Amino acid sequence: MGAMTLTLVVAWTKARRALEAAGVDLPVFDARLLLEAAAEVKRLDILTDPHRVVSPEAVARLDALVARRAAREPLAYILGTKAFWSLDFAVGPAVLTPRPDTETVVEAALAALSTDRPVRVLDLGVGSGAILLSILSARPLATGVGVDASADALVFARANADALGLAARASLIHGDWGQGLEGPFDLIVSNPPYIPAGEIAGLEPEVSVHEPRLALDGGADGLDAYRRLWPDVARLLTPGGRFAVEIGKGQGPDVSALAEAAGLEVEAVKPDLAGIGRVVLGRKGPF
Numbered sequence: 676m677g678a679m680t681l682t683l684v685v686a687w688t689k690a691r692r693a694l695e696a697a698g699v700d701l702p703v704f705d706a707r708l709l710l711e712a713a714a715e716v717k718r719l720d721i722l723t724d725p726h727r728v729v730s731p732e733a734v735a736r737l738d739a740l741v742a743r744r745a746a747r748e749p750l751a752y753i754l755g756t757k758a759f760w761s762l763d764f765a766v767g768p769a770v771l772t773p774r775p776d777t778e779t780v781v782e783a784a785l786a787a788l789s790t791d792r793p794v795r796v797l798d799l800g801v802g803s804g805a806i807l808l809s810i811l812s813a814r815p816l817a818t819g820v821g822v823d824a825s826a827d828a829l830v831f832a833r834a835n836a837d838a839l840g841l842a843a844r845a846s847l848i849h850g851d852w853g854q855g856l857e858g859p860f861d862l863i864v865s866n867p868p869y870i871p872a873g874e875i876a877g878l879e880p881e882v883s884v885h886e887p888r889l890a891l892d893g894g895a896d897g898l899d900a901y902r903r904l905w906p907d908v909a910r911l912l913t914p915g916g917r918f919a920v921e922i923g924k925g926q927g928p929d930v931s932a933l934a935e936a937a938g939l940e941v942e943a944v945k946p947d948l949a950g951i952g953r954v955v956l957g958r959k960g961p962f
Contacts, residue, residue, distance in 0.1 A: 684725035690741045697745035713737035747880035760809035769827035771890040773805040776947045781809045787917040794861040804832035822850045853907025866921040867900035869893040905937035912959040920955045927952040
């Protein structure tokens with residue numbers, strides 16, 4: 676684009692064209708957000724004062740941001756933040772970008788949790804903290820534990836807990852699923868890696884190139900994490916305790932069978948907004 680003086684509307688158009696040429700899915704939307712960040716303006720500024728001159732310094736910043744997005748770096752990593760469940764989460768290459776589909780886990784979890792008594796929540800594979808912290812923000816009497824195998828991911832989770840004022844109720848631990856943890860927990864949630872290893876290279880570059888493989892790779896059949904997860908869920912849940920675990924498209928029957936083999940009761944596979952089975956829901960029997 677070149678470090679030249681432009682107006683807001685021309686800068687937006689140039690950015691959009693560069694992103695279109697790179698095959699970015701939402702070039703108009705992404706270009707606007709990058710312009711807002713580079714020029715330190717709001718959407719309303721662009722719409723109501725489109726001929727405002729953008730400084731050469733802001734144009735240079737926009738050039739750099741557009742180049743990153745054209746290389747298919749996720750927009751959330753470039754901006755450093757992602758909205759999820761009406762909250763803003765700091766994100767970066769160490770963590771999976773929170774998806775709208777994953778809000779189905781939060782929705783199911785909140786439906787399962789009491790609002791009038793203290794409860795303990797465990798998030799296995801906590802990542803940025805999006806699921807656990809969203810639950811805690813909506814349930815003031817709840818406390819939570821989040822575990823992740825990535826120390827770098829926990830840096831983001833702790834920063835988000837601090838920023839949201841939830842650090843006092845969230846214990847964030849470096850660990851291997853539920854190994855070494857002691858229950859009981861009233862609710863266990865997880866968004867484990869579930870993409871078959873052989874399919875990752877064929878995904879969009881935003882995922883295959885930029886997101887952490889540790890958060891994506893579910894082994895040859897996509898089910899490795901569930902084989903590790905379910906025995907821990909069964910051990911750590913209190914009798915009658917609930918679980919809500921995210922799955923990939925078409926994995927409902929296999930993941931449910933693994934849960935039942937661990938002695939858990941599967942109640943339903945909850946669909947996301949697209950109608951795809953997204954969350955395996957159930958409980959530990961009262962035994």
